[in-house]
Amino acid sequence: MSRKEQIEQKATALFKTRGFSATSMRDLANALGIEAASIYSHIRSKEEILQRVCFRMADEFFGAIEALKDENASATEQLQRAITAHVRVLTRNTEASAVFLQEWRHLSEPHHSDFLALRDRYENYFRDIIRQGIASGEFQVPDEKFAVLTILSGLNWIHTWYKPEGKMKPEEIAENLSAMLLNGLKTNLSLN
């Protein structure tokens, strides 16, 4: 791992716990055991770190769900796979995920807008699955966008409590989450 990557990693950890704005370059330098000015041998600016973390994670999330596109699968199956893929990325790097989810608003333009556009595209991926499930009769849901936001909020909360050394493994989390969310989506005529 290059020195630049090491710096990014330490910065990510600090950004997660204290936030981007509340983390100074001197804090970061201190965590690395060097002087603040030395960091600038490796990066251009503080925000560059944030940009790299945010867009790298965006790439990872997109890569994960685009790898499993399957037109023939049912909406239920597709949603389950998407949830599993999302949880896998999230749990593999909790710190970067937290920064990706919480600190993107400190991006300056045009990165801020670029990021939001990517986020929209990602949400649309889930929205399409929901729409498909409604059309096929698999899902019954009061509002399409509402359903997507509720699902993603459930997924994106994980980083606040997940610990790799905890008892719940990523696969388990994905399973439980799928179960909780899907049974809330599935048409179920036996319930009034």
Place this chain on the structure above:
Amino acid sequence: MSRKEQIEQKATALFKTRGFSATSMRDLANALGIEAASIYSHIRSKEEILQRVCFRMADEFFGAIEALKDENASATEQLQRAITAHVRVLTRNTEASAVFLQEWRHLSEPHHSDFLALRDRYENYFRDIIRQGIASGEFQVPDEKFAVLTILSGLNWIHTWYKPEGKMKPEEIAENLSAMLLNGLKTNLSLN
């Protein structure tokens, strides 16, 4: 409304959109149309504002769910009521809620610890309902804490997209959310 409350309100709006650390007293003063130093005729420090917002909202959330305690109601009913109460508080003041949910980590000690203790107590209220629902056979859930976190994450995401002038009214949101979450919790033998 006192000048102090006006200041708090404007600060809350800024804290929500830019975050506590990225909002300077000069930003706040500018939004109020006065000088930064003038603010200190009304408040003791920048953090005092954050403290007041966080703990006032905590009071509101507790007040809302404690008002509807009913030992005789079913767990399903209790959860529905708790969700409705929670959503009502959240939507009545989106900005303060956002600060309450996102900026509390910038509280200094001992307020930080105090806040976390309150948050735990609030989560436990929901946890008790879930536990009761499991005992009565109303709910079937893989993990108790997991269920609470997923529910609350769904609720606490609302502030990011809810607009009072939008088409969805608080009662509708609460209903839809209850429906999505409860049907995911309810024992349902007809599903495999």
Place this chain on the structure above:
DNA sequence: TAAGCAACCTAACGTTCGTTAGCAAATTTA
């Protein structure tokens, strides 16, 4: 062995930060 480069240093820059001191005007209260 010389050149190049990666990694880090000290010193300092201009700026912004939260906050205080001291004072003036306006408004409210007695």
Place this chain on the structure above:
DNA sequence: TAAATTTGCTAACGAACGTTAGGTTGCTTA
């Protein structure tokens, strides 16, 4: 109408901020 309170001002403080300039050291490569 006098006193007290509220609300704001200007000027300034010391500290912390992101960042740059210029230099040294030691390892790697030709």
